Amino acid sequence: MTMVPAPGDPLGLIRNAAIGIQDGRIVRVGRRTELAGTRATEVVPLGGAFVTPGLVDCHTHLVFGGTRAAEHAQRRAGASYEEIAAAGGGIASTVRATAAASVTALLAQSRTRLHALMRGGVTTVEIKSGYGLDPASELRLLNVIRTLARSEPVRIEPTLLALHALPPGADREAFVERVIEDLLPTAARLGLATSVDAFCEGIAFTPEETARLFEAAAAAGLPVRLHAEQLSNSNGAALAAHHRALSADHLEHLDEAGARAMAESGTVAVLLPGAFYTLRETRVPPVDLLRRHGVRIAVASDCNPGTSPSLVPQLAMNMACNLFGLSPEEAIVGMTRNAALALGLEQEVGTVEPGKAADLAVWRIAEPAELGYWLGLLPERRIFGGQDSLP
Ligand code: NIG
Ligand code: FE
DSSP states (O other), rough: OOOOBTTTTTTTOOOTTEEEEETTTEEEEEEEETTTOOOOSOOOOTTEEEEEEOOOOOOOOOOOSSHHHHHHHHTTTTHHHHHHHOOOOOOOHHHHHHHOOOOHHHHHHHHHHHHHHOOOOOOOOEEEEEESHHHHHHHHHHHHHHHHHHHHHSSEEEEEEEEEEOOTOOOOOHHHHHHHIIIIIHHTTTOSEEEEEEEEETSBOHHHHHHHHHHHHHHHTBEEEEEEEESSSSSSHHHHTTOOOSEEEETTTTTTTHHHHHHHOEEEEEEHHHHHHHHOOOOOOOOHHHHHHHHOOOOOOOOOOOTOOOOHHHHHHHHHHHHHHOOHHHHHTTTHHHHHHHTTTTSSSSHHHHHBOOOOOEEEOSTTTHHHHHSSSSEEEEEEEEEOOOO
């Protein structure tokens, strides 16, 4: 499944294929018979397995302390995400647990989750900060992400989730000011983030605060993305599109104007069915609207302690099909080609094409649709930069 689309063939399927890899990059892709004369120092037969690009998980919050297992019980007893947050739980509770954890402990538990995603076929993953809130704590988390990026065979895109929650007791205006004047420029100067994110929502930050952050991000030379329209419609998607965001994520409450704006700016719609499922939401994102406007759709795990404690990336593809009505093809494109686009990495990853990184996942399945069918399928092999590397 090259993910290089052709008419009637969204997956760019080549049967009986061979992939040539040199120095960590893909150099040839074609039918085995066409590549028969090629000299190779090593031939690795895959015995009729299906090969996809390595999965791209374009929305995670996997660096955090503690868990939120207790909230899982509260939700079963009927409490909503907003009610739990208003009572001091939610993001604030993970912020406390994260502050209480040493860097060593944070690294250890985050690495365990990262390994789980990698075992699931992920070769590129976006990781957000956002459980630090104040500048020093956010920079500490971005440094943990950097340490992971330098020590693990996986491509990590670090995102500064600059406006996630207001610290308890903080003055709104002063907090936003400090994020914009101090945290954002510092993270940009230290090269600790490649994009900037915010949570634009009734229980989080307003469109006006988000817009100020986005202007500052542009001034610092960083692209933006946004948690938009998850629990209500704040016109976040249109705001994100106006700032030429790489992606707008969640989108359960997206309206037509938002979809049109996203199509015009090329902003990718990142669907997060794990969060929808965990919060037992009932309103599904308007997938038909996205299709009609030609908005590119990506799918991600949203691995985070509160709303998507998700560790098997393929399950997000299954949920995108079962809960949101994506076709298996759309779900697979959503965790490869379109997810690469959501990260601005479309020149580097997301398809099996000459010139791209040799990042692959090998699946022991009989047909592509199985990637949308199983609940928690793991690949047989994972190849990162041409190297076999299942953790
Ligand atoms: O993607 N919506 C905000 N951020 C996360 C959840 C964060 C949390 O509850 O810890 C999300 O769903
Ligand atoms: Fe999120």
